[in-house]
Every structure is written in structure tokens, then in C-alpha cells.
Amino acid sequence: MASALPGLVVVGSEVVRLPRVQPGQLFGSGKVAELKARFAAEDIDLVLVDGPVTPVQQRNLEKEWGVKLLDRTGLILEIFADRARTREGVLQVELAALSYQRTRLVRAWTHLERQRGGFGFVGGPGETQIEADRRAIDDQVIRLKRQLDKVVKTRELHRAARRKVPFPIVALVGYTNAGKSTLFNRATGAEVLAKDMLFATLDPTMRGVTLPSGRKVILSDTVGFISDLPTQLVAAFRATLEEVLEADLILHVRDIAHPETVEQAADVADILASLGVKGGTPMFEVWNKLDLVDATTHEGLLVQARARENVFAVSALTGEGLDLLLEAVSAAFDEEKTERTLALPFSEGRKHAWLHGEGVVLAERETEDGWEMDLRWTARQEKRYREL
Template sequence: MKDLFERPSGGDAAILVSVDFGENDYQESLEELRQLSLSAGLAVLGKVEGKRSVPDAKLFIGSGKADELAQMMQATESHVAVFNHDLTPSQQRNLERLLQARVVDRTGLILDIFSQRAQTHEGKLQVELAQLEHLSTRLVRGWTHLERQKGGIGVRGGPGETQLELDRRMLRVRVKQLREKLLKLKAQRGMQRRARKRSNVMTVSLVGYTNAGKSTIFNRLTKANIYAADQLFATLDTTTHKIYIEGCGSVVLSDTVGFIKHLPHALVEAFGATLEEAVQADLLLHIVDTASTNRDEQIAQVNKVLHEIGASEVPQILVYNQIDRVGLEPAIGRDEYGRITSLHVSAKTGEGLDFLRAAMAEHYQYVQKQSTEESAFI
């Protein structure tokens, strides 16, 4: 089958397309699309914007804007149109026929980035599963080989089976295989977690919006050397290290994939095994980009995904990172019971990271005290 996510031949110049349907975060969403496109290796040469109450059924943006897009792509010699929305399969096909160029929607773009960044065996399996599930709705295309075939066995399909039917069947088989492999890996993770529970080792997961600085903090705490860069989804695979924290001993620290607005549901499901590190953690360190102008919305988006994956009840500490960019000093925030609820740190300079270590130790001691009191009560 033709790879839906391969880069088009002839270049990677792209035009962004975004429609304002009256959302409050429209400009932030468009800027995020630009960053996503750059992260995918595309050269953004322009953008086409419009306002609508509802999408056009045939071309999403309407015929007038579609013609404007075609003219801009021709003038800039761009080969890719990147939409800041999810397109239906028919809309994507219609646009590709009109533009004679590659059309990628928001979900397809994120999947493309994930396919580039996955490094581990599990990460690659999860990406492939998400891609195939996205592809399954887009198999009805203008292929020339969809005529009815002769009967046969195995890969040739059954009597009179069309190429389209054969492709769909092969896709279903591969999806089933991927799910089975991921279930085995999930079971292995479960055994590892149970072993850590038996040894009374606290598990801590770093979560947060993409590009908030999770990997930099992880590297600071563990002295690891995982890739960190100022781009969306710089790291994809969950990385786990054991560190020593005075006051609680060994701690298993995990750096998870960054979250983003409108994260494709296929990815939330496909990355369930990886995100399960957050679900099963004893403590979540929710890393926030202090310098972001829409940090409150990003916090809400992360909490929304945590709720979707069943991690909303895990104790959480907000870690406001990058205070060096806004001129703030390291600080600790506490609730009315004296428990640490927030921290202000800088992963870049290392300021406030002692507070972060102290917060993990304090949480461990609090949990141990609660456990002791419950045992005494029983």
C-alpha cells in the first residue's frame, strides 16, 4: 500500500490553512500548527486563512478559498497544504485533486512527527498502529487498480475480491498483530511496576504540554542525556531512570510524551501503554512553561488528557519551569494543609531543582505516614 505519510516528491515547502470557526484560541492554535510543521521538517512559505460558521462539505474551506490556496501554492512552488483541522477522507481527496498536491490534516501531521521521533520498539509499534487506524478511513482513493481481480488464495484475496477489499483486510490483520504485541509489552510493564511496588520504590512521572521542558528537567535530575530541543514533540518514547533522593531513597523517574491540544484520539489510545506510566505513578510532576502566554489553557489540556487515560486521581505537583525567561525567583507553593502544590524552577539554570527533590521526598514521607496510620487503624 502507498504510504499515506510519506513526504511528497519535489520538495517540502508548505502552505498552512486555517479556518476561524469562532474559537477563543484561534491564533494560538495557528501558531501551534506552524511549530508542528517546522517540527515535521516542512518549510512554511505562507498561510491561507478564512472565517466560516461550518466547514464546507466538499472542500472544507469552500471553493473560493480553495482557489486562493491553489494560486498561492503555485506561486510559491509549494507541494504540501497543511490544514489546522481534521479533514474527512472525501474532503482530503477532493482538495488533492483540485490542488494537485499533497494535503495533510492536523492529525496526519502529528502522526508524521511521531513516526519520525519514535526510537524504541514499542514506540514504533504504537506509531504504526495509530497511522494504520487513521489510514483505514482513507483507503477509498482514486486508485487505478481497484478493478475486480481473479480468484486466488492468500495475499491475492478471495474470488472476485477487489484490491480495496484486500487492502482493508490486510490492514485489519496488521492492526490485530500490533495490538497483540502492545498488549504483551503492557503486561511486561505491569510486572516491572509490581516489582517496584514490592521493593517500596516510589514512581514519579513527568507530564506536561509538549515543549514545556520535561526532558531538560529529566536530564538535570537523572544526569541522563536524552534528546531535548526547543520544538514540539522533541522526544516521544517514555524514558525511565532510577535516581536517589535524600529522604525517600530510590525513585523511578519517567519522562513521558508531551501533550497537545486536539491530540488525536488514535494517539491517546495507541500510546496507552506508554501513558500508563503516568496512570500507575505515585506522583505526577506537571511541568508548565511559565513563559507561555496561554499556560492556563495548556494546563487544562494536560489535565483533560490525564482524565481520559484515568490518571486524574494521581497526586500532582505543578512545576512552573523556565522562570529564568520571566525574571521570577525559585519558590514553593503550599495548600492550607502545608502540602507542596507548586514549584517555580528553571531547568536551564538549575535553580529550584533542590525544591523539586525536596517535594518528592516530602510526598514520599507523607504517603508513608498515611500508610502507617491506616495500618494502625486497621
């Protein structure tokens, strides 16, 4: 994960087994001394711990080792801060970072003497430096949330505008570095940042795509998921991930060459469930990076994919298998249509215009109160109508 940050050179790594977590220094005294000697010998400036580290443990280890230390949440925040480009992305990163910093204030300070409060020479004991810092962070959080609310409202207006466009939305989701942006670029001809690194995409990107059948869809590239995503980030990036809730079809892109692809897929399923993505939204599984497996595995994956419904083995890099995938995406929207009669009052002029714009009105009769309309539409169009 550290290699995802520019300017960092990973010198080494080690799995340290902890029979018992030490509250003061995380590791036992012997391991702390051993690592201190190693860091000094290799001139280490930064140590990353793939897990939670308390403020006290962080302060003590940094003092003992003479290095800067980041835990898993701190590192992910650094990566996110480096990647964010849009106004919403930057605000979300700042908000997550402040939420994280607030938890690091407890017992992490040495200047805890009380400041004198009140006016003149009369007054109570005042407040601690921690309380003052926490209040300053809370004020900043409120300010950021207000700015973010404005951005989110703008995004909702864009979504509302897209609902009026008769094109289905296809969302790419998946574990970070699964190849979503490469697939997005291959399908759309766009040039979204696509690199072999974690969280290359933070800000959702959308493009119109004309499928081989001639059908037009909107393709959405989203932020990659990761196991044990810090709670601050889940909350802060919820608005970004909500693009998935608007999707008519979800493409779950998997790095099929990764040794932990099954575990990654389970993590993605858990996060989708936590976002409120229901089983009613159609989903295709895309086994990406066929170009990275050997010939025997390659053939086996193709056989497995063909034997399963809605599973497609592809290489976004070479284009292998993409024709079949795009044909299936197109076919998914050749939905069964149902007929029904709808009573619509004159006050619902916008809905009336939308139904005609969708071309689903078979016949229409005016009544005393409004219109009586015979419709023929798909489940997707009915869903869109309910959301107007």
C-alpha cells in the first residue's frame, strides 16, 4: 500500500506476531529494541503499521524509534489526500482527516496544564488544551460539512437531470486496483487515471457509451473498496459511493489474478450491502486481468466463466472478452415490458411530460381531474418514474 504514495521507497516489511498487545508500545520491549536497531541501521524515516495504533502507542514508538509512524487509517488518509482532485473529493478527505485527528488528541499532548478561563482575575479553571483543540476541530468539521452539503446537493441535481435522460446507468465497482479505470477507459475511450496502485480513482467519473448494439448507456467509474476501511472514510465517502445506488446495472470488477481475489470479492459484497444496494439491482461479475495469468489458468477461467450466469472473463488491458461483456450489458436492458393504466392529476405536468419523453404512452384520455394513460414500460422506467 505504501508504494501508492509518491516519493516513498519501501525498504522492507515484516510480519510481527503479537501474543498480547502492549498498551504502551504495541510491541514487547524486546521487539521494540530489535526494530529500533534495524531502523537506525537502514536509516528509516517512516514506519507503517498495517492495523490500528492508539495515540499513546504512536507517541511512545515515535519517541523511542526517532521516526514518523502511520497506522493503517493514517496511511489510507495520506493516499486519499494525494489522489483527490474534485472539490467534493478534497472536502471528503479533509473531513475524514479531521475526524481521525480528533481521536488522536486523547493523551497525545504534553501541554495539559489548565488555561485560565473567565474574565480578568475572576474565573473558573478554564479548559484543557485538548478541549480547546477538540473544539477547534469540531468547528472546522461543521464548516466542512456545510460546504460538502452544497456539493452533495449539486450532485443530486445532476443525478435528477440524468434521471430525465432515457439512458441506463452502469456502475463499475470493485476492490481497489482491480482494473476498473482501465476497463472504463477501454469501453469509453476516455483517459481516466489508470495505474497499478491503490485508490487511483477517488472521484466518480461518468461517460456516455454507445454499445455495439447501438444502445447508449452512462458508465460510472467509482472509488475502489478495501477491507477494514476506516469508519471515518466510510462516512466521508458515502456520497461518492451513492452513485452506485443510482445504477441500473452493477459491474463488479475483480482482479482474478490476485491471490486473495475471493476475499476481496467478499469485502466488496459487504460494503455494497452496507451502502444499501439491494439484490434487486442486476449485477455482472467481471473477472479482469486475464493477461496476468498463465495459459492453463487462463483457459480454466474462461471455461468457468462460460459455465456461470452473468460472469465474464476479460482483460481490460488487451480487450480480450470485452465484446461479450458489452453485448451482455446491452441485452440486460432489452427488458420485458408490462402494460398498465395510470391516473395522473393535472398538477403532475412534469411526470406527464416525462412519460411522453420516454415513449411509453400507448393511449391517453383526459378526465375531470387529469389524464388517464395506458402505458407500456420496463421495470427500470417504472423505477425512474417513482423517483421523479
